Amino acid sequence: MDLSRTSADAATKVVLAQGEAPVFAPGERVRVLTRSPVGHYRVPIYLRGKSGVVESVIEPVGLDNEEEAYGRNAGMKRHYYRVALPMTEIWADYDGSPRDGLHIEVFETWLERI
Amino acid sequence: MPDHHHDHTHDHPHAEISQTERPGYYEIMETAVRELLIEKRLIGANEIRRQIEVLDSRTPALGAKVVARAWVDPAFRSRLLANGRAACEELGLSFYDDTGLIVLENTDTVHNLIVCTLCSCYPRPVLGLPPDWYKLKPYRARAVSEPRAVLAEFGTIIPDDVQIRVSDSTAMVRFLVLPRRPEGTEDYTEEQLTDLVTRDAMIGVVPVTLAAERTAP
Numbered sequence: 001m002d003l004s005r006t007s008a009d010a011a012t013k014v015v016l017a018q019g020e021a022p023v024f025a026p027g028e029r030v031r032v033l034t035r036s037p038v039g040h041y042r043v044p045i046y047l048r049g050k051s052g053v054v055e056s057v058i059e060p061v062g063l064d065n066e067e068e069a070y071g072r073n074a075g076m077k078r079h080y081y082r083v084a085l086p087m088t089e090i091w092a093d094y095d096g097s098p099r100d101g102l103h104i105e106v107f108e109t110w111l112e113r114i
Numbered sequence: 115m116p117d118h119h120h121d122h123t124h125d126h127p128h129a130e131i132s133q134t135e136r137p138g139y140y141e142i143m144e145t146a147v148r149e150l151l152i153e154k155r156l157i158g159a160n161e162i163r164r165q166i167e168v169l170d171s172r173t174p175a176l177g178a179k180v181v182a183r184a185w186v187d188p189a190f191r192s193r194l195l196a197n198g199r200a201a202c203e204e205l206g207l208s209f210y211d212d213t214g215l216i217v218l219e220n221t222d223t224v225h226n227l228i229v230c231t232l233c234s235c236y237p238r239p240v241l242g243l244p245p246d247w248y249k250l251k252p253y254r255a256r257a258v259s260e261p262r263a264v265l266a267e268f269g270t271i272i273p274d275d276v277q278i279r280v281s282d283s284t285a286m287v288r289f290l291v292l293p294r295r296p297e298g299t300e301d302y303t304e305e306q307l308t309d310l311v312t313r314d315a316m317i318g319v320v321p322v323t324l325a326a327e328r329t330a331p
Contacts, residue, residue: 096262101277
């Protein structure tokens with residue numbers, strides 16, 4: 001048994017906790033969910049249901065602000081993603097370049113892959 | 115007051131500095147919560163005062179130092195764009211509020227604009243308190259829906275072939291715009307460059323201009 005190999009394999013076989021690894025990768029197309037939570041939220045209404053592209057994964061993982069607002073923190077750390085949405089996707093009558101965009105950090109629980 | 119000779123004797127009547135209006139709903143709520151937190155010994159009056167001192171020590175002059183350093187030091191600029199917070203910390207700028215910082219670079223093809231549509235998130239550790247217009251609803255609503263019209267009202271005309279990127283700060287990350295270094299500043303020292311950088315340029319509503327241009331009509 002080659003011990004040097006075993007230790008290298010062990011390092012690659014660690015099991016990550018839920019939420020530890022990002023669910024979405026840069027370049028993936030995502031949609032902001034259409035939900036209407038009561039109370040504290042961080043996803044502006046004007047972006048709900050809108051589609052965009054994941055620009056980057058924000059490190060490190062963060063607490064779910066919506067839960068934190070009510071004192072519920074345990075186990076809720078997940079990633080935020082910087083998402084790029086074309087202005088023309090958000091506003092049908094947008095006046096400007098079609099390349100103009102809106103960029104925002106969205107918590108993992110608010111995104112779905114499309 | 116052009117006719118006011120300020121001889122410090124104060125033998126003339128002054129309007130009394132006083133709070134004449136009744137406190138509003140949210141003022142009363144803030145006072146009640148603050149008193150409750152102190153009464154329950156969760157925070158002390160000294161901690162509140164200390165935090166006010168922390169906030170008062172943060173001004174746009176700090177952000178200007180960061181920008182000027184990025185202009186003269188390409189390695190620092192790279193680190194700043196890769197991790198805004200870590201690069202600012204190199205300069206002794208602490209982040210007391212657990213926020214991250216993404217620095218967004220303006221180029222000849224990209225113009226960045228910062229807003230917080232939900233409230234008034236702002237890179238306070240490096241810029242201090244936001245201006246009032248930043249917190250008011252017209253800017254917050256219009257910056258994300260008609261940024262070019264908003265910029266034009268600040269006197270900033272963005273050509274159609276320049277892409278506008280509006281960053282809406284809502285969560286754990288704050289933004290700072292790294293404006294373009296104006297032409298004609300090749301011989302400027304870092305300190306001279308620092309003096310050119312204004313708060314509004316780091317929010318992205320105006321470019322950095324030479325002092326002479328700024329005072330022009």
